[in-house]
Amino acid sequence: MTNLNHISPDNLQITFQTMRAAYNAQPAPSYAERVTVLKTLKASVIKHEQAIYDALKKDYGYRSEFDTLIADVLPSVAGINYALKNLKKWMKPSKRHAGLMHFPSSVKVHYQPLGVVGVITPWNFPVFLALGPAIQALAAGNRVMIKMSEFTPNANQVLREIVKELSEHIQIIEGEADVGAAFSALPFDHLIFTGSSAVGKLVAKSAADNLTPITLELGGKSPTIIDDQISMDIAVDAVILGKSVNSGQICVAPDYIFVPEARENEFISTFIERYTQYHLNGENQNSQTHIVSERQYDRLMAFIEDTKSKGGKLHPVKAIENDAGRRVYPHLVTQVSEDMSILKEEIFGSILPVMTYNKIEEVTRYINERPRPLALYIMSKDNALIDYLLNNTHSGGVSINDTAMHAAADDAPFGGVGNSGMGHYHGYEGFQTFSKAKTVLHSSPWLPKNAFILKNRDFVYKILRKFLLK
Template sequence: MSDLDNRQIERMDNVFRAQKAAFEAERHRSYKDRLRDIDAIGALTKKHADAIKDAAAADFGVRSRCETQLTEVTYMTTAVKHTRRHLWSWMQNRKVSIPGNLAPGKAYIRREPRGVAGIISPWNYPFQLAFSPILAALAAGCRVMLKPSELTPNMSELMRNMLAEEFDESHVAVLLGGPAVGEAFTKIPFDHLLYTGSTHVGRLVAKAAAENLTPVTLELGGKSPVIIDQGFKAKDAAASLSFGKFMNAGQTCIAPDYVLAPADQARPIGEAIIAKAEKSYPDWATDEDYTAIVSDRHYDRLNAMIEEARSGGAEILQASGGDPGNARKIAPTVVLNPPEDSKLMQEEIFGPVLPILAHNGLNDAMKRVNAGDRPLALYVYSKDKKAARRVLEGTISGGAVVNNTMLHYSVEDLPFGGVGASGYGAYHGEAGFETFTHARSVLEVPVWHPSRLIAPPYGKLFDMIANK
């Protein structure tokens, strides 16, 4: 364990106690103060936009500045505006009806902040996937402790310094360090814990949190499928599939993980995807808009997956390009008909490699999807709205898009979350506000209430009221 890890673990309890005390002193942060917190997140994002792009590029080796702008900076500024616009309505009590035999009275639901929220963020979108749940927690009136990924140290250090500009550690704190710090972090008795990352680690997080009965939101991954209906043109699918798969070099939890296409369309779709990639990245090896793989371990793993599929008889299609040199870049790759038992088909890929397999109709494709774990996202391409809806009705996934990929993530009014092995719970927009608040049920009745009549000794009056 490093000295940094030891120091962070030692201060973790102190920070948590300080935040608990601060929350007890101000359990219901005002609307005005929450707006100020939200505005601070927005201002920090805009002020440090260039530094965010620099940090991402330094951590990945090569990270598209345009993609960082789009997926990290612009996403957050949009989320801030949405949260600011709707916060007042989210904070209001919601009235509910009461049965006639309990009248008179007033029933309603109060959204109350849970307390101290813990957030564990990943490396693939290191700024957005940290600041987005922070935004939701602050809107809810919570205090926040963040543990960012050790794989993106430049971004983690930047976020710590950014947040220190506007927030005292009793309000928002960042804990840096490796897996040992992360493990210790999961054992803190938070009032809510949100984890984004792999399914394997998600299970460990859930087990650790269960010791304290800490409620958890798990944003995990999985193999998000694409189902292409008969008659959908290859070129029409290729543009959005190429963008969705090769943005951030496929290091996206909702990136298309494999394609199920009609047998006569599998190769044309694969060729069209590679052709589109070559137009998007004329020389992927040197193109600054084509992102590198985040670490040597992930780079080696992806190359091994491609070679395993090749050895198993799969056909490999790759975009043409030069030598990336020392950059950890992998060419945009399509794998036609990889073996079912290959790692490409058994593990989440998380890289710029897209398997394509043949299906024998939508029922066959749905059966294939339903045989695996429930994915975080599902994409269906069809000119027939009824056919697309049949796929939606016949499958289960965290989210879905018809005739495109990944765009649902940017709709703040759509809850984002998984199901089954791809996670549970959701955030974004009002769903994020609800995640970090408790729905407190309240019934107010007058001092004298007819319920007093429903008491022993039971008789005719009881029968008349109870049998209404």
Template structure:
């Protein structure tokens, strides 16, 4: 199945370069948007089955991002596809240069389970906009959504443009052995290394959207109520199963008690006094991930951490309450590993620069969040930290800003997506240089004395 899908799409690479132009790409994107709208009820049902995701959350985090990406792309696609003139440098006077965006060819999108709809079809929008044939591999850990994507894509797009291939690790391994022209992977850093190693064997380019421990810093001038609201939303949406979710919070020691009070109030406001019965709180994706989170929480508790909110768990229902911890230490799994669930350590600090040093000593996070009103503090932290993105007095929302690139750095990712950055990820910008009346011939062998003198003159002029 994997090889046949790849062969079918790869056979059309040459045809798509000339026959899959602006009108065809626009038609494909419009058809995809139409199919998404037609399948809204099924999308919500699938996400409820796979992740217990509330309908409103599904609309906002799965459907809206893809439709917004399509709308943004349609508004700008003609300009993105346009061949661009490039001014000559001094040494290239007499030539004409331009950049021609071309599809890379046949591309692979490997989607994760946490946002199984939007993170499968969002990259597909960019792949289609750039004119590629695409294989989409949905996550087997979200089987209802995976099956739906098969039906939806088949109804909207021709099989010689997009193929959806279902399966588990074996299928992913088979796909990664094929000579794709680009691979777009969203998932963990550990699997990202496997993808990159596989891509190296065929010299495929890659976009890696990974993750890591995204910290929150509350500065001395933070608005605690605003910070609590944004942190609660960013952390507990999708039951914390978000690659850019706040992983832990650093709070000035003098403000710890007030922040915890505000945070507990926000959790209750969003999910009620019993989040288990809330129609706004999702579930853990499966038993394995539930067991991982429960073990992490139990280890922290037995090691001296204090649960100041939540902590309730129901394995059969895959329910883990929004949980807040204090008094964690660096040896605990919650401090060492990406949590990726509704467990939030709050860490009191005395020295802001020590916190910044601790963050910089670790792996580069996909996102860093800062709550502060003092511009000097904001600029200091912005300048002294490295992360895929920096959110100031806000969490998560930079993902939805289509005029900003979304991506990581180092352990948190490679390359960028969304908007024009997604288009560029799936495109090759081919330089075209045309000679009109350049003087290059005057510098060609044989190297006579006159040419040696001319070369020295050129060096003085351009060097």
């Protein structure tokens, strides 16, 4: 099968039909066959590790190998290892209770491959956000087509090499917006999109024309809540990790902070001091990742100018340097107002609004009046407060005294809610997402159950009413 760069919509259709034919020729791959595919993919990812680092450095201008390791390479390998460990159990039909109504028949649920799965990948973690869903779709026995972002051309080429031996199972698609639109319009058996809410709505509309089931992994404004007792060092370290990986270009990055009014200055000074210690004064060779493109850099600069023009106070860790490429160190913002763009749009970068509160109800009211976020972060050791926030807010996931790390949990579902997405993947839930849970009722032919029911309907009627209408 030929890999095509920047494919035309016509050739895209041909590729889809070829993948559909490959699935139809083998609609129920065995456990051993799926394991072979996954092991081949794992070996290839490890083989191309350095190539992945080099490619993403080129795509970003500079990208920390640390960021690429923990956010692209390791989770891809870990996802394969987890699927290999659990696949046999996942594939096994699950027994269900048949009940008196179906006695003596048995009921099981079989998990069947869907067919051809489409994956639309963003630029921020192009390797893992391509391979993560693909791994689970392959484990479920599907064929996969992956539409890569046009903003990571070097990473795309490495990914082509990674899946080269698996062309009958995975196809890499590249192209501009017209190809993306044509891709989302294909009659996939499942389509997963990771990206912005605005584009996610367009993908959902396109998929609806084919009644294609979708998983949307979107973003939104993920809040961090710091209480009045937690060590500020602990809270700040968690925020720095979540905001500095990929320079905050991550869907689960902390988007804004709620801190008690009396601790605002403590948070700002601690953040600047500790960020400087970790990223500017240390001996780490992995310096901060650049912003991926001029377009994204200009967007962040526009946020900063908008904030200044509307009375916001900036607290930069370090001033932006003209000779530093597209590196933007964190800018904390206080004295924010609702008309500022940083409170209306997902930031997806190194800017961090800081808001204050006196009562926790102010925080939950603010969060609940806005679209539901992909993540929520709680910095506290007060179990009553933690329970209150868990029960009185909605979010795709939660980390307590940590940020972003819940997204890397292999044995737990990951997904948004409302404006931040729909559906889940990762873990067993990912296998289920890319499988058809098919109920199979098995009645033995030697027992004339149906004849008995038909001949004795009055008796069966009385028995069913007596024992089941309770």
